[in-house]
Amino acid sequence: MATFTLALATLGMRMYCNFKRLRKPGCDDGTIIIATICSLIQLILNTLFLHHGLGRHVVYLTPHQIIQSYKFSQLVIFPFIFCTVITKISIAFMVLRLTQEQWMRYCMFALIASLVIVNGGCVVILFTYCRPYYASWDITVTGERCWSGRVLAVASSVQGVWSIATDLICTSTPLMLIWKVQMSISQKIATTILIGFGLVTTGCSVGRCVYYATTKFSQDQTCKRFF
Template identity: 35%
Template sequence: MATVAPGPDTNEAPTLIGLTAALHFVSLTTYGARMYTRSRPVLRLGWDDYFITAAVICDMVEWTLLMTSTGYGLGRHNFYLAPGSAMQAEKFLFISQPPFAWALAFTKISIACMLLRIQRSQGWMIFLYLMMVLQVLTAVTINTFQFSLCDPVAAIWDPSIPGAKCKPPIVGQISIYVTAAVTILTDVIFSLLPLTFIVRIQRAMREKIALSCIMGLGLIASFGSIFKTTLVKHYGVTGDTLRDGVGLSIWSVMEVQLA
């Protein structure tokens, strides 16, 4: 933690809350409209609907925990926070991360399930099932690493625990870069896959438009992932983790909403 005041005691939490709330309003409205049309006049939900519902649940858990962290000081300079408040902010910021990995994984599995309904060739199905497995393995790997950063885990937000052992920051950065590479790669793949068949498939125009929108949003999400990755090397360098966490949190939420 910095021993010299890093600047005035300002708070970037309102920006985080405002932007992420707006993104959630749009995504939840779209999700609600999707589920309504799939339920009327008869219920015709598919696996893609179930997985996107799981993604929404994980995302809301992650966002709720993130918003709780702002109540304790996320968005302010660590320097101005009481140790107890800073500890709680770090705690809720950390525990918001595991469900984020699953929100992203379930979103992409939902897209794969949707593509399976459109194309049923053997090679296509094998490829998409492998992509689903990759999403699960990526989420499991991210969670495993997150909970192995410190022994005990509580030392992540409370470094004063006697005998605690934590991995060097560079290890965490390398892990983030590797998982980000996988995330960006799958974003691009899912965005470009429809190009292989969208022109020739015999589907309603609204389905083709929906696929085109998914392609565009997927590419935007991949750019968001790239930008978020560039922020990692600056995170916590000066000990101002709760201030630095705002940018990463905004781009992480955007990544899930656009994926």
């Protein structure tokens, strides 16, 4: 909640500058607003997940709580994917506004396309993993048809590795452009430090990949999967 409040504050300042002062809003502003909305949806679903059982052992939950907690643990994945992807697309749009170099523009369009393809593929796999879809969390469903867990593992690995790569691209590319812009050294250093915080996201992506690659999940999903 604290980080989301900080995100709202920085978004508000950005919108004020681009819409009110500069009067030059762009696609990067629109996409970052959409990404923030996705982040809000993710926060709401995480709160519902917490309400229904996140952090508690399955043995202490009712069947209804188990189903609901599993459901929200599945649903929260989608706004998470959309939020991260749209944020990176917003950065790509920002780079497109800052440069007219053709090779850089082609790279940004390729980045946007790859983000849509890789993460769109993951969303499709998640939606079609079980038939009916709600069988992936409803333990009372019988006769369900689900793919092998290896499909999810491979999709998660591909998405995770590409997420790390695009995190590095989205952090390093603006840094290169900033030092070509006419501004004081102190402003360039301050901007570099701020953009450098994007490496925290890269670290989180690396940690997520390592965690899911090395962890053997127990049946106590509401507790031991996250703690």
